[in-house]
Amino acid sequence: MDWGTGGGVSLTKHQNERDKLMNFEESGSAAAAIDIDRSIGDFVYPEKHTLDAGRGLSAKTVDYISGVKGEPDWIRQFRQRALQVFMDKPLPIHWASRELERIDFDRIRYYLSSGDVPKRSWEEVPDEIKQTFERLGIPEQERKFLAGVEAQFDSEAAYSNIKEDLEKEGVIFVGSTKGLMDYPEVFRRWFGKVIPTGDNKFSALNSAVFSGGSFIYVPPGVKVAHPLQAYFRINAESFGQFERTLIIADEGAELTYMEGCTAPKFETSTLHSAVVELVAMPHARIQYITVQNWSSNVYNLVTKRGLAHENAEIRWIDCNIGSRLTMKYPGVVMKGRKARGEVISIALANTGQHQDTGAKMIHAADETTSNVVSKSISVGQGRATYRGMVHIPKRLRGCRNNTQCDALLINSSSRTDTYPAIVVRGNRHATQHEASVSQVSEDQIFYMKQRGLTEGEAMSLSVNGFVNDLVREFPMEYSVELKRLIDMEMEGSVG
Amino acid sequence: MDEPLDESRLAGLPEWFAGMQRSAAEQFRALPASRREEENWRFADPKRLRFDRFRPARGLPESHAAELISRSVALKHTAGRYVFGNEELLAAEEVNAPGVICEPLEEAWRRHGDLFREHFMAQEFPLGAARYAALHKARTRSGLLIYVPAGIELELPIEVFHWVGGEEAAIFPHTLVVTGANASVTVAEFFRSADGLAAGSCGVVDLVAGPGSRIRHVSSQMLNGESDFLQMSAAVVARDADVKSLQLHGGGKSVRVESVCRLVEPNANSDMLSVSAPGTGQVFDQRTLQHHAAPYTKSDLLYKNVLSGESRSVFSGLIRVDEGAHYTDAYQTCRNLLLSDEAEASSMPGLEINADHVKCSHGSTTGPIEKEAVFYAGTRGIPAEAARHLIAFGFAAEVFDRIGSEPLSELLTGLLRERFTELSIGQGEGPRP
Numbered sequence: 001m002d003w004g005t006g007g008g009v010s011l012t013k014h015q016n017e018r019d020k021l022m023n024f025e026e027s028g029s030a031a032a033a034i035d036i037d038r039s040i041g042d043f044v045y046p047e048k049h050t051l052d053a054g055r056g057l058s059a060k061t062v063d064y065i066s067g068v069k070g071e072p073d074w075i076r077q078f079r080q081r082a083l084q085v086f087m088d089k090p091l092p093i094h095w096a097s098r099e100l101e102r103i104d105f106d107r108i109r110y111y112l113s114s115g116d117v118p119k120r121s122w123e124e125v126p127d128e129i130k131q132t133f134e135r136l137g138i139p140e141q142e143r144k145f146l147a148g149v150e151a152q153f154d155s156e157a158a159y160s161n162i163k164e165d166l167e168k169e170g171v172i173f174v175g176s177t178k179g180l181m182d183y184p185e186v187f188r189r190w191f192g193k194v195i196p197t198g199d200n201k202f203s204a205l206n207s208a209v210f211s212g213g214s215f216i217y218v219p220p221g222v223k224v225a226h227p228l229q230a231y232f233r234i235n236a237e238s239f240g241q242f243e244r245t246l247i248i249a250d251e252g253a254e255l256t257y258m259e260g261c262t263a264p265k266f267e268t269s270t271l272h273s274a275v276v277e278l279v280a281m282p283h284a285r286i287q288y289i290t291v292q293n294w295s296s297n298v299y300n301l302v303t304k305r306g307l308a309h310e311n312a313e314i315r316w317i318d319c320n321i322g323s324r325l326t327m328k329y330p331g332v333v334m335k336g337r338k339a340r341g342e343v344i345s346i347a348l349a350n351t352g353q354h355q356d357t358g359a360k361m362i363h364a365a366d367e368t369t370s371n372v373v374s375k376s377i378s379v380g381q382g383r384a385t386y387r388g389m390v391h392i393p394k395r396l397r398g399c400r401n402n403t404q405c406d407a408l409l410i411n412s413s414s415r416t417d418t419y420p421a422i423v424v425r426g427n428r429h430a431t432q433h434e435a436s437v438s439q440v441s442e443d444q445i446f447y448m449k450q451r452g453l454t455e456g457e458a459m460s461l462s463v464n465g466f467v468n469d470l471v472r473e474f475p476m477e478y479s480v481e482l483k484r485l486i487d488m489e490m491e492g493s494v495g
Numbered sequence: 496m497d498e499p500l501d502e503s504r505l506a507g508l509p510e511w512f513a514g515m516q517r518s519a520a521e522q523f524r525a526l527p528a529s530r531r532e533e534e535n536w537r538f539a540d541p542k543r544l545r546f547d548r549f550r551p552a553r554g555l556p557e558s559h560a561a562e563l564i565s566r567s568v569a570l571k572h573t574a575g576r577y578v579f580g581n582e583e584l585l586a587a588e589e590v591n592a593p594g595v596i597c598e599p600l601e602e603a604w605r606r607h608g609d610l611f612r613e614h615f616m617a618q619e620f621p622l623g624a625a626r627y628a629a630l631h632k633a634r635t636r637s638g639l640l641i642y643v644p645a646g647i648e649l650e651l652p653i654e655v656f657h658w659v660g661g662e663e664a665a666i667f668p669h670t671l672v673v674t675g676a677n678a679s680v681t682v683a684e685f686f687r688s689a690d691g692l693a694a695g696s697c698g699v700v701d702l703v704a705g706p707g708s709r710i711r712h713v714s715s716q717m718l719n720g721e722s723d724f725l726q727m728s729a730a731v732v733a734r735d736a737d738v739k740s741l742q743l744h745g746g747g748k749s750v751r752v753e754s755v756c757r758l759v760e761p762n763a764n765s766d767m768l769s770v771s772a773p774g775t776g777q778v779f780d781q782r783t784l785q786h787h788a789a790p791y792t793k794s795d796l797l798y799k800n801v802l803s804g805e806s807r808s809v810f811s812g813l814i815r816v817d818e819g820a821h822y823t824d825a826y827q828t829c830r831n832l833l834l835s836d837e838a839e840a841s842s843m844p845g846l847e848i849n850a851d852h853v854k855c856s857h858g859s860t861t862g863p864i865e866k867e868a869v870f871y872a873g874t875r876g877i878p879a880e881a882a883r884h885l886i887a888f889g890f891a892a893e894v895f896d897r898i899g900s901e902p903l904s905e906l907l908t909g910l911l912r913e914r915f916t917e918l919s920i921g922q923g924e925g926p927r928p
Contacts, residue, residue, distance in 0.1 A: 095534055394837070412821065412851035418844070420859075423538065424831070425839035427863035436856040437848050 049154070049236070053111035053209075059083060062208050065111045069177045069211070082197045082207030089201040097354055099325050103299055108240040108271055110209045113156040150175065151231045154239060155211040162228070170219040173228055176244040179215025186217050187246055194277035194307045194333070202327075203303040206242045206275040213243030213274065218253035220281075227256040227289070227475065232272075234298070240271040247277070249284035249312075258289040258475070261300075261322070269297040269324065278306030278314055282336060285313045291478060293322035296352055300326040305360070308368075310336030317473050320347045320355050329387055331360030334368035341370040344473045349382030349414075358387035358420075359403075363429075367398040374405045375467050378414035388420035390431060397428035405435040408466050410459075440466075499523045499633045501551060511612065512604045519632035526626040535623030538809045538841040539780045543749040544723050546627055549665035549695050551634065552581035559660070560585045563689055567656040569715075570683065570902055574651040580658040580689060582637035582666050590653060594644035597653060600669060603640035611640055614673055614703050618729035622753040622782040628727055631667045631699050638669035638698070641682060645675030645705070652681040652711075652903065659696055659722070660689025668698040674708035674736075681711040683903060686718055688746070693721035700728035704736035706760070711739045713903055715910055718746035720776060727753045732792075734760035741768040741898045743907055744779055745914035751780040758785075758792035767796040768898065770891045770911065774918045775804030775837075783812040785825055790850075793824040800831045801891050802838035803918050811843040814857065818849045827857040832864065832890050834883075834920065884921025888912070 053064045062083050066076040091100045150157050150173070162173040172183060179187045197207040214230050234241050249255050261272065272294060280286050286306065294300055300323040306314035316330035332341025343359035361370035376384035386405045407416035418435045440462040448458035464471075471479045500520035505513040529541035555563070564586045567578040575590035575597055590597040596607055604611050620628040637657070643649060659666045672682055686696055696718065704710050716724055724747040730738045744750055750773075756765040765785065773779045785794040800808040810829040831840035844857040864886050872882030892911055895904040915921075 094532065394839070407846075407848070409848065409851055409853065413818070413849075414851070416846070416848045418846040418857070420845070421537070421841065421843045422859060422861060423839065423841040424833065424861040426836040427833040427838065428836065429833075430862035431860065432862075433842070433844065433859040434856070435844070435846060435858070437846060437853055439852055 049112045049114055051111065051113045053109065055109055055238070056106040057083070057108070057110055057209070061110050065209055065211060068111070068113070071177065072181065075180060078192070078197075079208050082204050085198045086201060086204035086208055089198070089204060091201060096327060097325060097356060099354065100299075103269070103271060107238055107268070109236065109238055110240055110242070111211055112154040112236050112239055113211075149229050149231065150214050151233070152212040152241075152243060153233050154236050154241065157212055166224060169222050171222060171224060172215065172217040174215050176210060176213045176215050176246070179246065183215070183217070186248065187215050190248055190277065190279045191246055192277075194279060195275050195303050195305050199303060202273045202301040203275050206244060206273050206303070209240070210242045210244035210275065212241070213245040214247070214257075215245070216247040216255070216257065218249045218255050220251040220253060223254040224256070227258045229257070230259045232259065232261040234270055234272065234294075238268045238270065240273065243274045245274065245276040246279075247286060247288070248279045249281060249286050251281045252283045253281070254285045256287040256289065256475075258291075258478075260291050261294050269299060271299045272302070274302045276302070276304040280306060280308045280312035280314050282310040282312060284309070287315045287317065289317045289474060289478070290319065292318075292320045292326065295322060296324050296350075298323045300328065302326075302328045304328065304330040306332045306341070308332055308334050308336065308339035308341060310365075311338045312336060313340040313342070315342040315344070316359075318343065318345045318357065319474070320345075320357055323355075324352065325354045325356065327356045329358040329360050329389070331362065332370060333362045333364055334370065335364050337365045338367045339365060340368070343372045343374070344470055345372075345374040346467050346470050347374070347376040347384050349376065349378045349384040351380030351382055354383045354385065356385040356387065358385075358389075360389045361391070361401055363392045363396060363399040363401070366396050369400045371401070372403040373470060375408070375470055376406075376416060377408045377410065377463060377466070378416050379410045381411075381413045381415070383415040383417070385417040386419065386435070390420070390422045390433075392424045392426070392429050392431070394425040396426065399429040401431040403431075403433040406466070407435070407437045408463065409437065409439055410463075499630050501634070504636070509604055509608060511608065516633045519629050523626060523629040523633055526629060529623055529626065533623065535782060535811075537811065537843065539751070539778075543778060544627070544725055544751060545749075546630060546665060546695055546697050546723070546725065549663050552659060552661055552664035552666050552694070554583055555580045555658075555660055555689060559689065563658050567685075569654055569685060569906055570652060572651050572902070573654045574649050576654045577639060578656045578658070579637045579666075579668065581660060581664060582668070584637070590649070592647060592649055594647055595649065596640060596642040598640055600636060600638050600640060607640060607642070610642060610673065611671070614701055615671055616699060616701060618701065618731060618755065618757065620727050620729065620753060620755070622727075622755065622784060624725060624727055624751065624753055627697055627725055628699065631669070631697050631727070635667040635669040635699070637666065639671070641670070641672045641680060643674045643678040643680045643708075646677050647675070648679035649681065652683045652900070655682065655684045657684065657686050657696060657698070658689045659686075659694040659718070660692065661694060662692045663694065664692075665695040665697060668696060669701075670698070671701045672710055672712065673703045674705045674710055676705050677707040678705065679709040681713075681900065681903070683713040684715070686714065686716040686724065686746075688719035688722055691719050691721065693748070694718070695723040695725075697725045698727070700726065702728065702730035702738055702740070704730065704732045704738050706733045707735040708733075709737045711898060711900065711903075713741045713743075713898065713907070715743045715907065716746055716750065717910065717914070720746065720748055722747055724750045725752075728755070730756040730765060732756060732758050732760075732763035732765055735762045737764045739766040739768070739898055741894070741907070742770070743910060744769070744771040744773070745910070745917070748776060749778050749780075751782070753782045755784045755786060756794060757788055758794060759788050761789055761791040763789065763792045765794040766897060767794070767798075768894050769798040770894050770907075771799070771808060772801045772803070772891065772911065772914050772918060773806035773808060775806060778807045778809075780809045781811070785812070785814045785827065787814070787816045787820040787823045787825060787850075790819065790821045790823070792820065794826070796827040797894055797897065798829045799891050799894055800829075800840060801834065801887050801920070802831060802840055803834040803920055805835070805837040807839045809841045810859070811845070812857070813845040813847060814855055815847045816850045816853055816855065820850045821852045823850060823853045823855065825853070825855045829859045830890075831861040832887060833861060834864070834887060880921045884915065887920050888915055
């Protein structure tokens with residue numbers, strides 16, 4: 001086991017061989033589609049939850065969650081208000097996929113936990129949970145290069161640790177409940193402010209039933225050299241995971257945060273609906289890295305947005321490989337002069353998957369700049385969609401945006417869409433948007449075959465080349481694995 | 496408009512046509528008004544188009560008609576000229592070529608019913624204004640049916656003027672162009688206001704290009720700044736055929752253009768071109784669809800907007816490549832030049848690709864005149880104001896060359912120049928240093 005966060009995406013020789021066979025059997029043709037090995041994440045332990053909010057969603061469910069967590073009244077009220085907003089809002093199917101209608105909100109279990117507090121020491125973590133994360137390589141990762149780790153198992157964190165020296169510097173890295181209760185003066189100010197409850201139906205849902213996630217505060221001037229990491233794991237069937245993350249980098253602080261997600265493949269579908277809010281105070285920098293590799297029956301409907309103050313920078317580095325339907329458009333509101341926002345996104349949509357991703361750049365101050373680079377690969381009958389929004393309102397000057405979306409289609413039944421929207425007011429800004437759709441060129445494949453590569457190897461090499469400049473944006477440990485991940489089985493898929 | 500149908504006018508019409516207009520009126524009544532929440536109306540305000548309120552245009556006084564006829568000259572040499580004023584044919588220089596049919600609608604549906612019925616609004620209008628398409632269908636009575644039989648190439652353009660006048664008067668001009676195999680035709684249409692009152696034009700252009708044929712269609716819209724303009728156009732392009740359409744918009748208060756081209760057989764080609772120069776108070780809303788329904792087809796779209804004063808433009812374009820439409824080449828470019836701090840441009844360039852071996856790209860830029868360019872011109876002795884004018888003009892006018900006809904390109908350049916003068920582009924609206 002060499003790669004923690006992605007867990008289920010790493011590929012060993014042996015598994016590779018096995019999956020070739022499986023693929024062949026399932027599809028009747030080795031050429032049908034590529035196969036990505038999710039087997040590392042695809043295991044499940046029996047549930048041992050003592051706290052269970054049951055199926056379906058009502059005011060009682062919300063009260064149950066709030067009660068179990070022992071939350072103060074204001075949080076309970078916040079949740080109840082959010083529930084009402086969720087109930088009132090229709091599904092956004094006038095623009096989004098009708099696939100959303102297949103989510104049965106009454107069958108989902110909204111809170112599952114063993115009732116234990118997160119352990120600080122790895123030894124104290126219950127065996128099965130420990131084994132889960134051992135199998136995914138979490139502690140190993142921590143020892144290697146992480147400054148802090150939080151591992152969430154269904155609704156609550158099972159393990160949470162931060163390096164001592166960081167704690168001494170005043171860095172707070174806790175779960176959402178603990179954050180709101182122990183540090184209200186730090187977190188309450190920004191909680192639900194970057195993404196208001198009513199932003200969309202799923203942010204409302206999260207606001208009603210959120211549990212788990214990370215609350216991070218980095219004091220002024222503190223530069224966290226190593227990444228902080230969260231790891232999300234769904235272990236129970238028909239379960240909805242609704243983690244809530246709020247990261248505040250105070251003036252001049254710097255931080256990199258990484259998250260990874262896996263789930264076993266159940267018979268029924270699973271819902272993951274997170275809300276992630278970032279606040280970069282003046283001159284701060286936040287880098288948020290996601291490698292999403294949910295199993296292919298997870299609905300991944302996530303709202304992520306950052307608020308960048310003067311001269312601050314927020315970067316979303318996003319890689320979506322798993323899930324059945326992902327809808328995720330990380331955004332940056334550039335509120336202070338010279339703030340910068342960036343979204344780097346890689347999406348891979350295989351048969352049965354729809355990766356509906358994008359970016360939202362709201363320029364709300366002078367001389368703000370944003371950059372969006374999105375690359376998607378559609379394989380088999382997979383569908384990749386880019387949706388973007390760039391907004392430069394009136395009375396501003398010197399704003400710039402650059403957007404680039406490239407899509408690669410591997411098979412003839414692959415699908416890709418691009419739906420950007422750019423609004424610019426005034427003659428002191430510059431925006432450009434460019435998108436292209438292409439295939440792996442037959443000439444390239446021919447050339448590589450003539451050099452002795454198999455067609456599959458040639459295809460992998462081309463696809464890797466397509467995303468190479470973005471893969472480099474990920475920390476090295478990730479980028480090596482991402483490359484291997486894309487080292488796919490594509491024999492005969494040309495033409 | 497309370498009553499979409501004018502029953503008194505249906506008397507004496509062929510029964511099939513009257514029936515069609517009646518059912519279109521039904522359709523109009525049944526369809527709900529568009530709402531801005533709909534994707535096809537994003538960033539736009541459907542309420543701005545006021546065709547619900549407009550009354551059918553009444554005939555113009557004769558003296559006025561004579562004056563309009565004298566002003567209805569654009570090109571030196573034409574194959575034919577038709578002048579409509581408030582939906583009445585005021586004057587015509589008929590096209591004279593073997594087998595060519597070029598007749599006002601009222602003649603056309605009597606004498607060429609089959610041809611008319613086969614193609615008249617046979618295409619869908621999926622870009623948002625379907626309700627107004629139904630209204631148009633129920634009301635249209637002016638415009639032309641143009642049919643060019645196989646092998647006939649009309650070298651000179653057919654010129655068509657549509658004048659509208661009177662408070663809240665609306666016209667519903669229709670242009671139906673059908674070409675046989677390897678035929679060729681050019682149609683240039685001019686939409687003008689007869690007076691300064693708030694009127695409207697709700698038109699449809701149907702272009703049906705037979706195998707190997709060529710259609711060029713130009714619309715130049717210079718209504719007064721109080722009037723509304725809606726044009727829905729649909730082109731169907733067969734094997735080896737080529738359709739080029741170009742729009743020039745300078746007038747109107749609320750202007751919406753919905754253009755669809757469907758490439759239905761291999762080697763069909765379409766070029767969609769547009770130049771718009773809105774000024775204060777004007778909103779130009781452009782929706783396009785390049786629909787590739789067959790393999791080996793090609794389409795290219797170039798829309799340029801020069802925005803000055805307090806104006807707004809919306810561009811929403813989609814390239815759709817159907818399953819099986821492999822080897823498609825499709826391009827789409829929208830470029831907005833913002834000359835003032837109050838101008839606003841929204842663009843939504845979209846792609847939906849369901850096929851393989853496709854070369855598709857789209858690009859959209861929005862920005863001001865580059866300071867470097869003005870500076871460079873300055874070093875060559877060109878004053879900043881003149882430089883800005885030149886740069887903005889060059890930015891837009893290059894589109895005209897793409898229509899591939901020198902007289903047309905010259906004519907459009909002249910019209911744009913008038914429009915630039917009207918807007919005093921170059922006169923200090925550029926970014927202050």
